[in-house]
Amino acid sequence: MADHTADVIVIGGGIAGCAAAHFLSQRGQSVLLFEKDSVAAHASGFAFGVLLPRLFDDPSDPVDELTKLSLELHRQVSDELSEPGEPLQRRKASVLLALDEPMAAQYRGLYRTHSSSLLGDIRWLEYGELSHIEARISQHVIGGLYLGESAEISPSAFTSAMWRSAEARGARLVNTEVESVVADGSGSVGVQAGGETYSAAKVIVAAGPWSSRLLEGTGATVPVEPLKGQIVRLRAPGPPMKISLWYDSDYAGSKPDGLLWCGTTEERVGFDEQPTESARAGILASAQKVLPFLADAEMVTQTACLRPVTADGFPAVGPLEDDSNVIVATGGGRNGIVLGPALGKVAADMALGTDTGIDAGFLSPARFRS
Ligand SMILES: Cc1cc2nc3c(=O)[nH]c(=O)nc-3n(C[C@H](O)[C@H](O)[C@H](O)COP(=O)(O)OP(=O)(O)OC[C@H]3O[C@@H](n4cnc5c(N)ncnc54)[C@H](O)[C@@H]3O)c2cc1C
Numbered sequence: 546m547a548d549h550t551a552d553v554i555v556i557g558g559g560i561a562g563c564a565a566a567h568f569l570s571q572r573g574q575s576v577l578l579f580e581k582d583s584v585a586a587h588a589s590g591f592a593f594g595v596l597l598p599r600l601f602d603d604p605s606d607p608v609d610e611l612t613k614l615s616l617e618l619h620r621q622v623s624d625e626l627s628e629p630g631e632p633l634q635r636r637k638a639s640v641l642l643a644l645d646e647p648m649a650a651q652y653r654g655l656y657r658t659h660s661s662s663l664l665g666d667i668r669w670l671e672y673g674e675l676s677h678i679e680a681r682i683s684q685h686v687i688g689g690l691y692l693g694e695s696a697e698i699s700p701s702a703f704t705s706a707m708w709r710s711a712e713a714r715g716a717r718l719v720n721t722e723v724e725s726v727v728a729d730g731s732g733s734v735g736v737q738a739g740g741e742t743y744s745a746a747k748v749i750v751a752a753g754p755w756s757s758r759l760l761e762g763t764g765a766t767v768p769v770e771p772l773k774g775q776i777v778r779l780r781a782p783g784p785p786m787k788i789s790l791w792y793d794s795d796y797a798g799s800k801p802d803g804l805l806w807c808g809t810t811e812e813r814v815g816f817d818e819q820p821t822e823s824a825r826a827g828i829l830a831s832a833q834k835v836l837p838f839l840a841d842a843e844m845v846t847q848t849a850c851l852r853p854v855t856a857d858g859f860p861a862v863g864p865l866e867d868d869s870n871v872i873v874a875t876g877g878g879r880n881g882i883v884l885g886p887a888l889g890k891v892a893a894d895m896a897l898g899t900d901t902g903i904d905a906g907f908l909s910p911a912r913f914r915s
Contacts, residue, residue, distance in 0.1 A: 547717075551577040553896050554736055554745040556723050556759065558582075559589035560704045560882060561874045562751035564889020565896075567622070567707040570714035572897065577745070578711070579738060581722035585704040587753060587818075588850040592700040592882045593776060593796060593808055595789050597639055598692055600655075601662050607859055610903040612880070615887030619698070622886060626706040633703050639695035640675065642686050642792040642835055649687040656690065666693030679786055681838045686792075695789065699801070700882050707889075719743070725762040726750060726871055734870040747896040751874040751889065753881075754816070754853040760873070765865040767910045769875055771851035773812040775824040779842035781805040795831045797839075804845055807832040820847040854878045856913065862891050863909035872896055873910040 553569050555562045558580030566576045580586070596619060603609050623634035643649035656669035670678075671688045678691075712718065721739040726748055728734045735744035750756050754771035778800075786805065789798030797807040810824045825847055833839050855861050855876040865871045874892035877884040887903075894901040 549741060549743045551575045551717075551743075551745045553747045553749060554579065554743060555749045555751060556726070556736065557751035557753060557756075558584040558704075558708065558718070559587060559751065559753050560585075560700060560707075560885030561753075561877065561888040561892075562749070563589075563704045563707040563711065564618075564886045565749050565751055565874060565892045566711035566716050566889075568890045568893040569896065570711040570716045572893070574897070576711060576716035577719055577743060578708070578716055579719045579721060579723045579736065583720070584708045584718070585701045588774075588852055588881060589704045589885065590701040591776065591848045591850045593798070593806060594698045594700045594882055595637075595639060595796070595798065596634070596696045596698065596883050598665055598694045600667065601659060601664055607907045608880075608884070611860065611862075611884060611887045611891070611905070611908065614890070614903055615884050618886035618890055619696070619883075622703070622707060623698070626710055633706055634696050634698050637695055637697045637789060637798075638787070639692045639789045639791060640670070640678075640689040641692070642682070642689045642790055644686060644792055644835070646687065652688070652690045667691065668693070679788055679790075681783065681786075681836055682790070683835050683837050686835055689790075697789065697798070698882070704885075723752075723759060726759055728763050728865075728869065728871050732870060747870050747872060749872045749874055749892045749896060751892065753875060754851045756853065756873065756875045760865070760871075763865060763871060765871075765910070766913050767861055767865070767873055768856035768913055769853050769861070770813070770856075771816055772854045772878065773814055773817065773849060773851055774809045774879075775820055775828065775847060775849040776806050776808040777825055777828050777847045778802070778804040778806050778845045779839065780845050781839060781842040783838065790835060792835045793831065795828065797832050797836060805839070805842065807839070816851065818849050818851060820849045824849070852878050852881060860884055860888060860908055861910040861913075862888050862905055863895060863911065865910060867911070
């Protein structure tokens with residue numbers, strides 16, 4: 546019979562769970578990763594994959610430290626796990642487009658007022674300057690905030706690389722749905738899956754939007770909901786775009802697969818992961834407003850997946866209670882790819898009882914205790 550014990554059980558083969566498995570295995574811990582489908586089968590395999598930089602140091606933002614840590618971990622993991630000639634992370638500028646005067650005034654103001662405290666290569670570009678970088682942007686766009694230090698990854702490749710690294714150090718994948726997390730109050734923890742019991746010193750719940758359901762049996766309330774998002778992938782005429790564009794709450798960018806991806810939607814429709822025609826029409830209309838040449842693009846495929854969003858919109862990372870051996874790592878929401886490595890690393894540090902290097906108190910899931 547296969548060994549049903551490990552130092553740490555991780556539930557969820559998305560970016561947060563695979564990051565936890567990677568950092569734990571690196572430190573000699575035995576890991577069992579439970580995944581009901583396959584690694585990166587949901588949002589972590591189908592996200593847009595842009596890592597926007599932080600605009601400034603903002604200690605008042607509760608996610609600032611986590612974001613800073615995560616962008617650093619992204620760089621480290623990419624350096625460590627990239628295959629020769631195939632970097633997991635590539636530098637690619639993003640531009641936040643201003644579509645009307647109030648938005649342009651806001652970006653110009655941000656740039657002028659804070660230019661000395663802005664981090665990295667951040668500039669306001671009027672339409673004329675912008676059109677030198679990408680001539681196909683509509684003349685109705687007023688200008689944009691240029692973020693030269695954005696990067697992009699393939700979320701699927703990055704997540705899988707972290708899992709392969711963990712597996713190479715002995716982590717084992719259990720391709721089964723966890724039915725429940727067992728925490729009996731005496732300190733012993735484990736999971737029930739496929740009619741069998743597995744036990745460990747710690748359990749990390751990184752099950753994305755499914756995390757709430759899994760925790761029901763423990764008596765803890767961690768409100769995480771699915772927020773559906775869709776992307777269309779187009780074969781567009783002309784050369785690939787050198788920059789990614791952000792407009793309203795949407796975006797567009799050329800990808801290494803040769804296609805131009807446009808997103809997105811924010812839909813509260815439960816666990817439905819089916820692409821819809823109405824989303825496609827909305828995404829295309831929004832994209833064509835800033836990139837009119839996309840009217841001639843050919844639709845290749847459309848994807849839909851679910852972001853994990855907590856009740857207050859902030860991530861949840863930490864033990865269920867101060868002395869609990871069940872640790873949650875979820876709630877990345879629209880920034881879950883950016884935040885994934887830090888969610889996994891902080892959860893791994895907490896499982897080991899080592900310093901997380903950040904003040905994660907505010908992000909504790911215990912904040913949802915009534
Ligand atoms: C359209 C779209 C575009 C996005 N683009 C970006 C972006 O550009 N940048 C960014 O930062 N973020 C982006 N995101 C957000 C990001 O994709 C998510 O926040 C992130 O992938 C969540 O990762 P996760 O590991 O927490 O969850 P998931 O990726 O959902 O992984 C959870 C895993 O747990 C497994 N699981 C669940 N329950 C069980 C169980 N009972 N037993 C076993 N396994 C279980 C699931 O099968 C799943 O594989 C985007 C999201 C969407 C929808």
